[in-house]
Amino acid sequence: MMANNVSEEADLRTPLLGSRVGSVHYNEIPYRPGSAIGVPSTVVEPPNEYRSRWRSIRVMYLTMFLGSVTFTITMSSLWPFLLVLNPSTSASFLGWVVASYSLGQLAASPFFGGWSNFRSSSREPLTVSLLLTTFSNIFYMYLQSLPSHNDYYMILARGLIGFSAGNVAVVRSYISGATTVKERTSTMANLSIFQAMGFILGPVIQSALVPVGYPGPVESAGFHFNMYTAPAFFAVVVAVINLLLLIFVFREHRVYNGDMTANIQGREGDDDTQISKSTDSVQTLDYKPDYIAVISTIFLFFIVLFIFTVFETIGTPLTMHMYAWTKAKATLYQGITLGVAGALSIVVFVVTKMVVQRVSERYLLFFGFCFCLGGMFVLIPWGHVLPPRGLAPINPQNSSETYSGMYALVEALTATDSPTIYAPENLNSEVGIQTDVTITAIPLGNTTTVYSPQGCPWNYDWCNYVPVIHIAQYFGATVLISIGYPMCNLLSYTIYSKVLGPKPQGLWMGWLTASGSLARTVGPIYVSQVYDLFGPQVTFGSCCGIVFLTLCFYLIVCKRLVPFSFKDTSLPRFGGSEQHRDA
Numbered sequence: 006m007m008a009n010n011v012s013e014e015a016d017l018r019t020p021l022l023g024s025r026v027g028s029v030h031y032n033e034i035p036y037r038p039g040s041a042i043g044v045p046s047t048v049v050e051p052p053n054e055y056r057s058r059w060r061s062i063r064v065m066y067l068t069m070f071l072g073s074v075t076f077t078i079t080m081s082s083l084w085p086f087l088l089v090l091n092p093s094t095s096a097s098f099l100g101w102v103v104a105s106y107s108l109g110q111l112a113a114s115p116f117f118g119g120w121s122n123f124r125s126s127s128r129e130p131l132t133v134s135l136l137l138t139t140f141s142n143i144f145y146m147y148l149q150s151l152p153s154h155n156d157y158y159m160i161l162a163r164g165l166i167g168f169s170a171g172n173v174a175v176v177r178s179y180i181s182g183a184t185t186v187k188e189r190t191s192t193m194a195n196l197s198i199f200q201a202m203g204f205i206l207g208p209v210i211q212s213a214l215v216p217v218g219y220p221g222p223v224e225s226a227g228f229h230f231n232m233y234t235a236p237a238f239f240a241v242v243v244a245v246i247n248l249l250l251l252i253f254v255f256r257e258h259r260v261y262n263g264d265m266t267a268n269i270q271g272r273e274g275d276d277d278t279q280i281s282k283s284t285d286s287v288q289t290l291d292y293k294p295d296y297i298a299v300i301s302t303i304f305l306f307f308i309v310l311f312i313f314t315v316f317e318t319i320g321t322p323l324t325m326h327m328y329a330w331t332k333a334k335a336t337l338y339q340g341i342t343l344g345v346a347g348a349l350s351i352v353v354f355v356v357t358k359m360v361v362q363r364v365s366e367r368y369l370l371f372f373g374f375c376f377c378l379g380g381m382f383v384l385i386p387w388g389h390v391l392p393p394r395g396l397a398p399i400n401p402q403n404s405s406e407t408y409s410g411m412y413a414l415v416e417a418l419t420a421t422d423s424p425t426i427y428a429p430e431n432l433n434s435e436v437g438i439q440t441d442v443t444i445t446a447i448p449l450g451n452t453t454t455v456y457s458p459q460g461c462p463w464n465y466d467w468c469n470y471v472p473v474i475h476i477a478q479y480f481g482a483t484v485l486i487s488i489g490y491p492m493c494n495l496l497s498y499t500i501y502s503k504v505l506g507p508k509p510q511g512l513w514m515g516w517l518t519a520s521g522s523l524a525r526t527v528g529p530i531y532v533s534q535v536y537d538l539f540g541p542q543v544t545f546g547s548c549c550g551i552v553f554l555t556l557c558f559y560l561i562v563c564k565r566l567v568p569f570s571f572k573d574t575s576l577p578r579f580g581g582s583e584q585h586r587d588a
Contacts, residue, residue, distance in 0.1 A: 113172075121511045
């Protein structure tokens with residue numbers, strides 16, 4: 006440690022502690038006024054450590070990007086593929102399929118985060134997770150080849166893929182530990198940008214694979230290669246590339262940043278961990294972060310993911326029901342919509358990254374929730390126009406069925422290209438026809454009745470009275486949520502990291518990721534059940550209420566969401582300056 010009377014500028018030029026850099030003379034170490042992303046840093050490090058650290062951070066960027074691609078590449082085709090596996094399935098079952106991914110991630114996030122802390126290694130849990138990603142997607146590819154219960158095996162496959170996605174906690178923990186506090190917001194923004202890019206390319210790649218078609222070029226009892234299984238094959242290739250980069254390029258680095266010391270530790274290959282006395286003082290220092298702020302941030306992050314998951318899960322079924330899109334058309338259009346939303350999210354990340362230099366992160370987080378509230382509000386259907394109706398199935402055996410309202414009654418006799426003729430306003434411009442009609446289906450020879458599922462399902466009672474969500478509403482809500490969600494996602498992670506302070510954050514990041522996974526578990530189940538029973542009015546109206554209550558809660562706790570600092574004035578501050586605290 007240098008003498009106390011050394012000037013502040015000279016102190017910033019103090020060489021990093023540790024045997025790896027002990028032989029370097031002070032004036033030979035280049036002072037870097039900015040990091041690789043243009044953010045001033047108080048850390049001075051040798052050029053080789055500097056390059057290795059940022060090379061490893063970029064590998065984490067790519068890991069997050071490829072993980073996002075793996076997740077979203079099948080999202081827009083889950084519902085059509087589920088209908089292929091089980092034509093009689095419902096939107097409620099889709100909720101369980103989507104939730105299984107998040108349930109797996111919920112279990113894995115604290116596990117991988119704790120593993121990373123216990124072993125002081127990010128490489129080990131990341132390697133295991135990528136291997137699991139590979140095998141889980143191979144399993145997903147073979148779902149059609151299984152003899153029975155294919156839809157339930159889809160839940161298992163998605164759950165295993167979700168378990169492998171628990172590595173997000175390790176990635177964010179590594180980024181938090183390998184950057185200074187001043188670098189962190191910008192680096193977290195970059196990480197979120199790569200995540201958003203993955204969300205973009207996933208649906209776009211799925212849309213690009215639609216021409217593969219169904220049943221596709223390979224259709225056999227043992228293997229099916231079509232527009233629904235091709236994305237899983239692509240995910241396998243992506244996971245293998247990521248694994249190779251992790252093995253051959255990635256190195257462990259950790260920054261202990263603060264006024265007390267500037268220290269970077271690097272571990273390459275099997276080299277022994279370099280730990281200095283100052284590092285020990287940071288690691289063994291007993292302190293407690295503001296647990297109210299920590300728990301509040303976890304709750305806020307839960308709500309952020311809950312709202313986005315509700316929108317993400319119901320998107321494909323909603324468009325098929327509201328606009329009578331076919332499975333192929335819904336897969337294509339929803340993929341394009343999510344791709345455009347992801348592109349908008351990248352713009353939001355970049356703008357937030359710049360604005361946060363002038364505006365408090367807490368204010369921006371509030372505005373992000375306001376955008377999410379606006380998106381949910383816009384999705385509430387209004388007016389008197391009802392959605393197009395789906396077609397009622399008729400049992401090919403002798404049967405008599407009674408339906409309320411004259412919807413979907415003549416498809417068995419007359420073919421039509423659009424189910425909109427069954428809307429009440431088309432049957433009677435004033436009030437529609439409200440009567441019970443009995444249909445008796447009598448098979449003639451080998452004839453069978455083939456009906457199309459497009460439009461609002463015939464067995465959903467709310468289709469009789471809930472207005473249609475106009476396409477402009479849907480796209481407008483997509484824009485608002487695509488602005489609010491990335492703001493809330495980025496700022497929640499950043500604030501959470503700063504609230505925790507300088508301690509290793511693997512396990513804590515695991516709990517934050519687990520809260521998001523819990524939201525992704527509860528959200529699909531909630532939206533599928535409520536949507537099935539009550540329709541979009543109650544679904545999105547209840548979401549508005551949830552976001553509004555969250556905003557009220559946020560106004561109560563926002564003053565506590567500040568960077569950690571040691572309250573003992575005899576110790577320097579960590580995690581932020583007075584300027585940040587007063588922001």
